[in-house]
Each structure stands twice: as C-alpha cells, then as structure tokens.
Amino acid sequence: ENAQLKDIISHAKEYGFVFPSSEIYDGLQAVYDYGQNGVELKNNLKMLWWKCMTQLHQNVVGIDAAIFMHPNTWKASGHVDSFNDPMIDNLDSKKRYRADVLIEEKAAEYEKQGDVEKAQSLLQEMGRLLGAEDLKGVQQLIISENIKCPISGTSNWTEVRQFNLMFSTQVGSVAEDSSTIYLRPETAQGIFVNFLNVQKSGRMKVPFGIAQIGKAFRNEIVARQFIFRMREFEQMEMQFFVRPGTEMEWYQHWRTMRRNWHEALGVPTEKLRFHDHEKLAHYANAAVDIEFEFPFGFKEVEGIHSRTDFDLTQHQNLSRKKQQYFDNDLNEDGKPFGNYVPYVVETSVGADRLFLMTLCNAYQEEEITEGENTKTRTFLKFHPAIAPVKAAVFPLVKKDGLPEKAMQIFNDLKFDFNMIYEERDAIGKRYTRQDLIGTPFCIAVDYETLENDTVTVRERDSREQKRMHISELRQYIGDAVSF
Numbered sequence: 001e002n003a004q005l006k007d008i009i010s011h012a013k014e015y016g017f018v019f020p021s022s023e024i025y026d027g028l029q030a031v032y033d034y035g036q037n038g039v040e041l042k043n044n045l046k047m048l049w050w051k052c053m054t055q056l057h058q059n060v061v062g063i064d065a066a067i068f069m070h071p072n073t074w075k076a077s078g079h080v081d082s083f084n085d086p087m088i089d090n091l092d093s094k095k096r097y098r099a100d101v102l103i104e105e106k107a108a109e110y111e112k113q114g115d116v117e118k119a120q121s122l123l124q125e126m127g128r129l130l131g132a133e134d135l136k137g138v139q140q141l142i143i144s145e146n147i148k149c150p151i152s153g154t155s156n157w158t159e160v161r162q163f164n165l166m167f168s169t170q171v172g173s174v175a176e177d178s179s180t181i182y183l184r185p186e187t188a189q190g191i192f193v194n195f196l197n198v199q200k201s202g203r204m205k206v207p208f209g210i211a212q213i214g215k216a217f218r219n220e221i222v223a224r225q226f227i228f229r230m231r232e233f234e235q236m237e238m239q240f241f242v243r244p245g246t247e248m249e250w251y252q253h254w255r256t257m258r259r260n261w262h263e264a265l266g267v268p269t270e271k272l273r274f275h276d277h278e279k280l281a282h283y284a285n286a287a288v289d290i291e292f293e294f295p296f297g298f299k300e301v302e303g304i305h306s307r308t309d310f311d312l313t314q315h316q317n318l319s320r321k322k323q324q325y326f327d328n329d330l331n332e333d334g335k336p337f338g339n340y341v342p343y344v345v346e347t348s349v350g351a352d353r354l355f356l357m358t359l360c361n362a363y364q365e366e367e368i369t370e371g372e373n374t375k376t377r378t379f380l381k382f383h384p385a386i387a388p389v390k391a392a393v394f395p396l397v398k399k400d401g402l403p404e405k406a407m408q409i410f411n412d413l414k415f416d417f418n419m420i421y422e423e424r425d426a427i428g429k430r431y432t433r434q435d436l437i438g439t440p441f442c443i444a445v446d447y448e449t450l451e452n453d454t455v456t457v458r459e460r461d462s463r464e465q466k467r468m469h470i471s472e473l474r475q476y477i478g479d480a481v482s483f
C-alpha cells in the first residue's frame with residue numbers, strides 16, 4: 001500500500017472515521033466499522049444520493065428490500081452459476097489472488113512505463129480468455145507474463161479455479177427443513193422482483209426508476225486497499241425501466257448525469273474518467289465504469305450498465321409470473337406499444353467506495369508560514385454539504401460569560417446543523433481539530449460578542465476570518481451546506 005493511502009487510513013482511524021472491525025481481536029479481514037465522524041459523512045453521502053435520485057426526479061421512487069431473498073432469485077439472476085472470480089494460489093507464500101487482478105496490475109505497470117498498447121492488448125487477451133472460461137489460458141498468461149507473487153516474489157502458481165462470491169447460510173428451525181439462502185451480493189435483485197409491485201401501486205409510467213440503498217455481501221478473494229474492497233458493504237443502485245430500443249439514449253443520459261454528480265461534489269474532472277467495458281457481462285449490451293484516481297491508481301467507483309431485459313425475463317421464466325408492462329403510448333402507426341418486458345439501465349455505486357473517494361479527494365496537506373515557522377497543515381476539504389460537522393462554536397476563554405453566550409449560539413443552530421461546542425485548549429488547537437475532521441466553519445465568541453452580538457467565522461479552506469452578526473449565521477451556513 002502506498003504512502004498516501006497509509007496516511008489516509010491512519011487519519012481515518014485517528015479521527016473517528018473508520019475503524020477495523022472487531023479490532024481488539026486483531027480485526028476481521030475486509031470488514032470495517034464507521035466511527036463518529038465516518039457515520040456522519042457516510043449518512044450525508046447516502047442522503048445526498050437519495051435526494052438527487054428520488055426528490056429531483058419525479059419518475060424515480062425508492063424502496064428498501066430485505067437482504068434475504070428467495071434462493072430462486074439467485075438462480076434466475078445467474079449468480080449461483082456464474083458469480084465467480086478466477087482465483088490462483090501461490091505455493092510459496094500460500095496466498096490467494098484474483099487472477100484477473102494480477103493481470104490488471106501488470107497491465108497498469110505497462111501503462112505506467114508508457115506502453116499503452118501492450119497494456120491494452122494484455123487486458124483484451126484476458127477478457128477473451130475469461131469470456132471463453134479458458135482458465136488454463138489465464139494461468140498460461142500469468143506465467144508467460146512472468147507475473148510474480150507480491151509476497152514471495154516467485155511465480156510458483158497453482159492452476160486457476162472459479163470461486164463463487166456469495167455467502168450462504170441456512171434458514172429453518174430444524175436441520176431437516178433448513179434450506180440454503182444467500183446474503184444478497186447486490187441490491188439490484190430486490191428491485192427487479194418488486195418491479196410490478198412498485199409499478200402498479202405507484203401507477204408508474206415507463207420510463208421510471210427504482211432506487212435503493214442497502215448492504216451487500218461478497219466473499220472477495222483479495223481483501224486490500226482499505227474500504228475499497230470489502231466483504232460487507234453498501235450499494236446505492238437505481239434501476240431505470242425503459243421501452244426496448246430506447247435504452248441507449250437513457251444509458252448516455254445516466255452516464256452523463258452520474259459523472260456530473262461526482263463533479264458537483266467537488267471531485268476535479270481530471271481525477272475522473274470513463275472506462276468503457278470491452279468485455280460485457282452476459283446480461284449487458286453496454287457498460288461503463290466511472291473511475292476515480294485513488295492513490296493506488298484509477299479504479300471503479302460507479303458502474304452504469306445497460307442490462308437489457310435479462311433480469312426481468314429470467315424472473316418471469318423461473319417464477320412463471322409475467323413481468324410485463326402495458327404501454328398505451330402510441331407508436332408511429334398510431335397503435336399502443338402494448339405489452340413488453342422493459343429494458344433496464346442501472347446506475348450502481350458503492351457507498352463505501354464513494355466514501356473512500358471523498359476522503360482521498362478531501363485529504364490536503366499544505367505548508368503554512370506563521371512568522372518564522374513553516375508547518376504542515378492537514379485538513380479535510382469536504383464539500384460543506386457532506387462534512388460530518390457543519391460548524392463548531394468556541395468561546396475565546398472559559399470565563400466572563402463567553403461560554404454561556406457560545407452555548408446559546410450552539411443551542412440555537414443545533415436544530416438545523418450538526419454542530420460541535422468546544423471550550424478546551426487554546427483556540428488555535430481547536431481550529432486544528434476541526435480542520436482534521438473537515439468542519440467548514442468555526443464560530444468564535446469573544447468580548448466584542450457581548451457588546452454587539454457579532455462573532456468571527458473562520459473558514460476552513462482559506463483560514464480567513466470574517467465578522468458577522470449572530471442573526472446572519474443560519475443563512476450563511478445554510479447557503480454553504482446546500483447542494
């Protein structure tokens with residue numbers, strides 16, 4: 001793991017954003033807990049996504065489906081048979097790897113050396129072999145590319161095998177009638193099986209969308225890069241049901257919308273890129289990833305997929321329940337479009353990956369000079385809309401009625417914003433602590449406040465302070481934190 005990622009991981013732990021799960025027992029691989037600031041940031045991200053999807057689109061509504069689903073769901077969706085990753089073991093280090101990830105890393109190495117062509121042909125070859133389920137070929141590719149185990153440094157590899165990523169468990173009180181069910185590996189299927197429930201109960205007209213935020217579980221082989229790849233994570237997915245033949249327009253639409261959303265959150269455009277899939281999943285006719293430049297390179301944050309009518313048709317076949325929509329709009333011949341199984345364009349983003357992107361993007365170290373001294377200031381430059389704490393209120397000193405006055409301001413604003421009241425330590429230290437968790441505003445109460453009800457407001461990014469009347473605070477903070 002590179003140095004910058006290491007800094008971010010330790011910052012996240014030290015300031016209450018992300019802790020390793022069950023840390024007193026040395027943690028559990030690829031599982032993490034969110035701390036007091038992390039949960040605020042994550043909730044803000046989720047709420048923002050939810051509002052942008054449902055509140056801003058009249059034809060997108062939300063649901064919250066259960067994690068457990070009928071086992072046939074996963075037969076129909078293809079997950080039982082083909083939700084696999086190709087794995088390979090190194091005999092010396094006894095470490096397990098994803099064969100495709102090893103090859104991707106090799107391609108990234110070529111790209112770094114400037115050999116883009118070689119990188120691309122390697123990825124294409126891998127795509128071809130995996131598409132043809134030629135696992136022997138994948139192993140050969142790893143050997144011929146002389147890919148070494150990062151731990152042992154040897155190329156003593158086993159054959160490549162498929163590994164199913166779904167976690168399973170048993171339901172039923174007595175052993176005999178128990179049956180295997182799965183923890184959902186994606187939230188999408190909860191939406192597909194409720195398609196008609198929502199369409200009918202909401203009298204929805206195609207095109208319309210269903211959005212959902214919820215946990216998903218994958219028994220990932222490689223658990224690395226912090227919360228980038230977890231075994232328990234959260235997805236925010238939206239399935240948009242469209243008339244067959246119009247899916248490409250909607251695919252383009254959502255691709256643009258979603259990228260703009262990330263940029264509006266403060267991610268610079270040069271840190272984002274589209275990556276069109278060369279190899280398409282069996283259910284898709286177009287797919288693109290929105291990638292962010294993490295400290296470990298450009299990696300997927302969100303996927304936009306045109307999933308055709310694959311899922312609904314599969315569910316229709318296995319459940320023997322029609323999954324059709326009657327479209328009474330008129331076609332070119334003046335006749336209703338009639339019954340069809342809608343096509344689906346989905347947007348799928350991981351809340352945790354979005355969180356990691358936000359944290360990496362916000363993490364700033366700047367040299368500042370104070371008199372003779374230069375020092376490094378670390379701060380988190382979150383968009384105010386997602387900052388865990390919106391404003392902190394400080395009395396300059398702990399006497400002469402300043403704490404009471406500061407407390408009044410705190411109590412007045414706490415109904416609208418997540419606030420902190422802080423009176424310990426020198427004021428400079430208090431500013432530093434707020435910088436470290438990304439609080440956009442610090443409000444200081446001093447002796448002048450007692451005279452004329454004005455305070456200083458220090459802005460996180462510029463460190464500039466301005467004086468304003470207490471009655472202006474709500475509007476000032478409110479404007480900044482709106483999205």
Ligand code: ATP
Pocket residue numbers: 186218220227228229230231233234235300301302303348349350351352353354
């Ligand atoms: P990858 O290729 O990185 O494994 P994927 O293509 O399998 O991802 P999708 O199935 O398209 O991912 O899932 C949609 C989104 O869910 C991803 O863009 C990512 O943000 C998130 N996601 C998927 N797997 C994980 C995971 N193990 N941990 C955290 N987030 C994940």
